Amino acid sequence: MNGPVAEREGLDEAQAGLAPSEFADLYTAHSRAIYYLALRFLGDPQKAEDATHDVFLKAFRKMDQFRGDASWRTWLYRIAINHCRNLQQSWHARHLFTNADEAVWENAEAKADSPLRVLETKELGERIQKALDSLPEEYRLLLLLVADEEMSYEEVGSLTDQSPDAVRGKLHRARKAFAVLFKKSS
Amino acid sequence: MKRQTKLTSTGQHQLHAAEQQTQEKSALEFATAEELLRYDADHTTVPASIARRLQESAATLPRPARPWWRRLFKK
Numbered sequence: 129m130n131g132p133v134a135e136r137e138g139l140d141e142a143q144a145g146l147a148p149s150e151f152a153d154l155y156t157a158h159s160r161a162i163y164y165l166a167l168r169f170l171g172d173p174q175k176a177e178d179a180t181h182d183v184f185l186k187a188f189r190k191m192d193q194f195r196g197d198a199s200w201r202t203w204l205y206r207i208a209i210n211h212c213r214n215l216q217q218s219w220h221a222r223h224l225f226t227n228a229d230e231a232v233w234e235n236a237e238a239k240a241d242s243p244l245r246v247l248e249t250k251e252l253g254e255r256i257q258k259a260l261d262s263l264p265e266e267y268r269l270l271l272l273l274v275a276d277e278e279m280s281y282e283e284v285g286s287l288t289d290q291s292p293d294a295v296r297g298k299l300h301r302a303r304k305a306f307a308v309l310f311k312k313s314s
Numbered sequence: 315m316k317r318q319t320k321l322t323s324t325g326q327h328q329l330h331a332a333e334q335q336t337q338e339k340s341a342l343e344f345a346t347a348e349e350l351l352r353y354d355a356d357h358t359t360v361p362a363s364i365a366r367r368l369q370e371s372a373a374t375l376p377r378p379a380r381p382w383w384r385r386l387f388k389k
Contacts (some may be wrong), residue, residue: 145389154364155368159360159365160358161355162317163361164355168351168354177361180360185371185372189375208375243344244343244345244347244350252350271351272351275348275350275351276352276355303347305345306347307347
């Protein structure tokens with residue numbers, strides 16, 4: 129992108145939180161991460177597109193509130209997570225999760241560290257979505273955030289309101305649950 | 315007849331082996347869920363329409379305020 133906002137006339141660094149070219153750079157650097165989170169969190173490409181647009185628009189409007197306490201990506205993720213959660217709540221599409229479900233995964237044969245195989249790349253997205261859709265929101269979000277190499281456990285913990293140690297602990301269960309569901313989806 | 319059956323059987327075996335080899339070549343293997351998701355993310359294309367819509371939407375907004383740190387450090 130050569131700056132959807134960058135091309136906006138009359139907006140310069142002195143007037144905006146970021147110079148137009150800087151906002152364009154922000155979009156270029158983080159749009160894939162935000163779109164992917166929205167896509168796999170919401171499970172619908174059109175909703176993900178709308179959500180990504182809304183997240184960056186919100187970021188554009190609230191740029192003056194960014195204080196640099198966290199990275200831009202963490203800040204954008206926070207907006208995206210809140211936005212996606214609000215959307216899900218309004219659609220009454222929240223996934224109910226019980227301890228009984230967790231017991232099923234704990235006793236399942238698949239191991240968290242066993243390799244996940246897939247034959248066709250085109251099938252991959254569908255299988256991943258199927259597995260993620262069956263996961264509780266907490267696990268889904270954790271896996272999506274940890275999969276981003278730019279995110280540390282500390283940052284993931286901050287976004288999910290828990291300590292880095294709690295992230296590590298839950299991540300093991302999330303991996304195992306995902307492995308079971310992914311294998312079932314083949 | 316018996317010989318033909320044997321050839322057919324061998325041919326089928328070769329075909330099966332070739333199919334298996336093709337499958338093995340196209341098979342992707344990931345050690346963890348994160349690795350799989352990372353691969354998926356890398357192969358996900360962000361629709362170009364988002365950037366266009368963002369440009370249109372941003373054009374209708376009032377200009378964002380100048381942040382405190384720019385007010386502090388820059389004229």
